Amino acid sequence: MKARRLPLVFLVFISFSSIAQSDMLKKESPAISAKMDEQGSHSVLDSSAITSAMVSSYTPGKAIASPAADRPIDKQATKETVNLYRNLKKLLNKGIMFGHQDDLAYGVGWKYIRGKSDVKEVTGDYPAVFGWELGRLETDQAVNIDSVPFDKMKGFIAGSYNKGGVITVSWHLNNPLTGKTSWDPAPGTVASILPGGEKHVLYKSWLDKVATFITDLKGKNGEMIPVIFRPFHELNGNWFWWGEKYCTPDEYKQLYRFTVSYLRDTKNLHNLLYAYNTDRFGSKEEYLEKYPGDEWTDVIGFDIYQRQKGEAGNAQFVKDTGKMLAMLEEIATERNKIPALTEFGFGQVPDSTWWTNVLWKALEKHKISYALAWRNAGAKPSGENEYYLPYKGQVSEEDFRRFYKLPLTLFQKEVTKEKIYK
């Protein structure tokens, strides 16, 4: 296994110059660049003379230190972003960071109470990872798809960063072709926003707004706050317009690569790590079907929700999640990426020992960076009561405290000590 992995790491290093060349080419000649993509010439294995010379001089079994192995895909990533990347890897040996979407904004039965968090109410500590959502930023709304004001969100993000927490951002962006929501899978939408498509200019204007938001995220010394950006998630499901049936693998890859390249190379944002994120999957091949390539992602993950209650549902969740985590870990090791459970939950947590008896059983054998629980929305206008974490008095509250105390679950206090941006 080890001997087979070494050449890959090595190739990532020696392909730096060719990636830089292809990035330059992309700016100067999009047509030639598109052709190169089609032929796979932007991939790690390029055929330049220098690459083949270095490949042929490689001696199997000889360890080669690779600076590329320890860096984000963005060669100009800021110091804090590189430090975050390295510490996410380092912490894989220490435990799994616990994350929560919208943790500081609201919980079950409350909204915008300074310092409040359902996780804090139950455990006395905040999560280590904070998820936020950008949907509706693209249409110039003051509040996001879940009514969180963007200006408040910026304050929450800065506050968590200053305490040493990890920030990740998702984006349920509207359908740029129809003007409806993310859940409007009109055929041809992805194609319409790629270079040359009728909505490409509109899509770029949306990315400009994302870039403006990201640029506003600054730490105490004016440094840009590193963010794990997680666009076009659950790509193998059929509910979003970028979903499985609604674009080809090539279109998805082009969309992902264009998005990274635009934010990084055109907008010059160097504080982002990029997460590639499927829904449930059955094999490594399925997971990688639309994978944009090792030079386009830093974090790899998947989302999973338990739907079935009772013993059978629990057993199935442990089995399925464990299998997927094992495959994810293998892929992460082979490709030198950071594995994470990018979203999870069991709606209303109806099982009093779900945390230690079900979720932890699925996670405990795996080295993943973090697991992000979805949002404690509480009663929604639709009448649905949506939450995935206990609050005071909820049936799994006691067990969540046991989960918190496990040596391998990491929350804010522990992560603050690690000084992950330094």
Ligand code: BMA
């Ligand atoms: C879904 C639900 C929705 C929400 C959306 C985007 O899973 O929580 O209520 O609008 O995520 O955050």
